Amino acid sequence: MRSVPSYALDADRREPVSYFEPGGPPRQGLADICIPAAPDAGNHLAPKLRLTSLALGCSTNKELCARFAQCNPLTLFIPQNAYKWLSGKATPRASSVYEDWARVLGKPFTAPFLAYASFEEFQALVSKHFALPQTALDGIRVEAGLPPAPPSHAPAQLSPGLVQRGKGWLEGEYLALSPAWASTERGRLIVGMASIAADDQGDLQIRYTENLFGRQVAMRGALVSDGRTAQSALTCSYTQRLFFLALNVPTPPANLVGGILAGAAIHDSDARASACRILLLRSAPGLSESLAARMGYIDAVADALPAEFAALGYRTTGPMPALAAGILDYLGADAASGICEAAPRSLAPLERDIDRLAIG
Structure with missing residues (x-):
């Protein structure tokens, strides 16, 4: 019997919880999804959330919480929790947090990806869909103990996916x-x-x-x-x-x-x-x-x-x-x-x- 990823267990009911793909119908229960967790995914939760704030143009934790609340008025991403998660003192135990996060960012982001992707994988996908200031991005990477991203020598162009x-x-x-x-x-x-x-x-x-x-x-x-x-x-x-x-x-x-x-x-x-x-x-x-x-x-x-x-x-x-x-x-x-x-x-x-x- 396959174990259910800890991310998929509700903090109160401790039961597998289904998730929604942004803009789509409910998908199969996470017990039926086998997604290997990256070793550093949990350690990089805080920088992934800070990168989310940067991509969405949120200058404060309160603004980021408001974006979550717009997608789900009952979200657990509230200021008290956000402080703990963004400071690296704790990680979400409820799958609904990752589902709300996926709705905030929209397709192609999904709850399992957000839970298990390394910072590098997350940054790569975010960069395809949002314009990220290089200096601010490097600051997030340094805070996470990662080297600055190598400079790009290609002409700065917006990809069709980014423009739209x-x-x-x-x-x-x-x-x-x-x-x-x-x-x-x-x-x-x-x-x-x-x-x-x-x-x-x-x-x-x-x-x-x-x-x-x-x-x-x-x-x-x-x-x-x-x-x-x-x-x-x-x-x-x-x-x-x-x-x-x-x-x-x-x-x-x-x-x-x-x-x-x-x-x-x-x-x-x-x-x-x-x-x-x-x-x-x-x-x-x-x-x-x-x-x-x-x-x-x-x-x-x-x-x-x-x-x-x-x-x-x-x-x-x-x-x-x-x-x-x-x-x-x-x-x-x-x-x-x-x-x-x-x-x-x-x-x-x-x-x-x-x-x-x-x-x-």
Whole structure:
């Protein structure tokens, strides 16, 4: 009878526990998986966690704990435990910690790999999917008693896997909420629709659509992600102007994606350069027609948001009031804080003054 790896034993029940591959269904029990443990895997838990923090851009243990909590609100990766594990004073006894860790990093990371991989093996896989500063990486290696990684003489290039990091959980359809740029709708929210999908080459593409005064205006562009951020230069099909989208990439399941939308107001004689926050709310599958029907303007009040969430397939009970209030606060829907804009005429006095000082 094969022994069950100690990693697979729950600390309280001492029973084999099944694990989940990120984004996938439950896999077979770990008693059925034979994975030899690397001799130094346990000794290198702390540097592997520090490398995880570096890859995810977490500057404190609290931030790393928050990333785990996003994937599993009941995670055992809490500040008290994180301190012990990151200081090398203890190792997790519950398999759920490794499962949550795998969800935080996403595919192709799995719980058994995280439990048994040496630091070298872990670093090699992380480096394929995240951009790691060489100096910070060397510092982690020195703390772990390992020699600095040899410098690479190859040109610094992002591999396709790195550029598209996070695409597995960004793909989908979203309802988009942002402050209205139109002066006639100032103080309200505009409801748009966004769709993120991979093209035939596996590269992410995003389409963002708004209904502006009865006309659907679509914008398209490639979406480039390094696992922490995602950016796109969107070309407007109506004006051919460019709009710029910068998103923060959340951890799975990415039901809420926030960022900044910048460009120039379309129906505006001054063509004001404008920017605002934007939120993408993930929709349940198969609701494209329902999303398209909801595009337009709504009042920036908490009572208007439950209907939008219901149309996306969400329940509107429990924390809905707090969520609605938080969304309005995040978007800053009032004109004073919600929109940053620069009208050409606002520079006119300064242009006259500098022209008087110009040489020749």
